[in-house]
Amino acid sequence: MLEVAPDSPLRQATLEVERHVADSGWDQPPRLFALVHTAELLAAQPDLADQLGDPDGYTPVEQDGVPADRTVEDVLPTLMWPDTVHGCAVAVERVMLPPSAQAGLPEDPDELLRAVAEHPERQEVRIVAAVLRDGSAHTTVRGREPEDAPLLEGPDLVPGLVELLNASMS
Template sequence: MSNLPLDGTPLAASPLTRAVLEIDDYASGLGWDQPARLFALVDTAQLQADEPELAERLGLSGPDADPDAGRPSAGLTPVEQDELPDGLPLDEFLGTIAWPDAVTGCALTVERLMLPPTAEGSVPTDLDEEALAAWVARHPERQEVRMTVAVLRDGEREAALRLREKDAATEVLTGSDLVPGLAEALTATFTG
């Protein structure tokens, strides 16, 4: 028996995991070689109550709402933000973000090259960031990965990893500690 509902998104227990998988599925539909994307996470029921017109435009309520969409009223709705600025390092950009109180959490999806743990011993230590990135890009064991990381104001976190070579919803790895550095950077956007 498959763990996939009709829309292909894996079933998940927590609202945060469902939101991460929904964002991963959305990013997957856009294909690879995409820029980083930032999302506000808002409480679905609160959005429906406070912003009924926006909820209707998002397909969460009203005559065009899909009753089989599978989004529980106790869930989280990802709202994509404006495109991230070109040329500004991601960590610097995240340091400029401040969220309004209505935002319950946030998520980021970003593509990176990754090396397996077996390659760690061969990483040169005398390279600057640009030269290191070029070295990784040439490494025969490199893997392209899409990371989707989400955090809530209360500190809860979740991540999804999708390898380009295993680009299927059934091959997405999830866990709360998969990308701790990025989760910490996203959490910091709520403390400033």
Template structure:
């Protein structure tokens, strides 16, 4: 196993994965603002005891989402204030092996049904975290086996990373 270089962004992404993972599976998408820990403590000193003592770190702050909307649609409408240096999202999806793509239907509803029924499907939790300066970190955990290894890297979930990056740039 190759270890990823440590960074505040990596630690924030792994913290988000562990936090959401502790609540089990079959969850709705989750979204987090990423704020410099030092800035958060400066603005909210009462939170200092609850936050990491790493003043160079990044603290994830969970956001409320409309449960009736798809995360990808919500992300097209989000603009973060300047105090937010990045964001992270967690979603659960079904992944299929590449060879399964040839037999999948084009119709979106039929595609969802076929993926859910596919014998080689793998349920996964995807985590992506990005910052305004272009950095990213992602993680993927399979639902099975129970102690599945967490895979991580800068771009394991490129689609979700791009959706998140879109929330950090001002519209032209």
């Protein structure tokens, strides 16, 4: 039986980012979001009340794109968020292999990329990872195929990405 992650404002913000990014389709560049308390945003801009969700939650605010000449893994550790940002999220597309397919992969980075791209068991996925300043995290992973692929979610599905996001919040 599949367990659903407990609901929380962070989970809802992560799901909102996933829906927003999914609306743009696949083959998207990495996208970065600040998470701000909705109540604080409403206090500063009350005219947004009919556009924003639960005041006890977080509103994702998309940031300028990740520079094309750098990976998201290189950019995240260099970010500094202002105190008004209570968390952050990133959406990235990656190619994953099942654990059984990882044995015997080449160590050379160029050869590894080629081997993964050509591997018959590769799976293209969209990952959305989000963290708060208190260290809590939520992650979603959706496969590109089949078209109605289920959304997997939990706090630690992609721990390396969560770790990078947490580092950007400190």
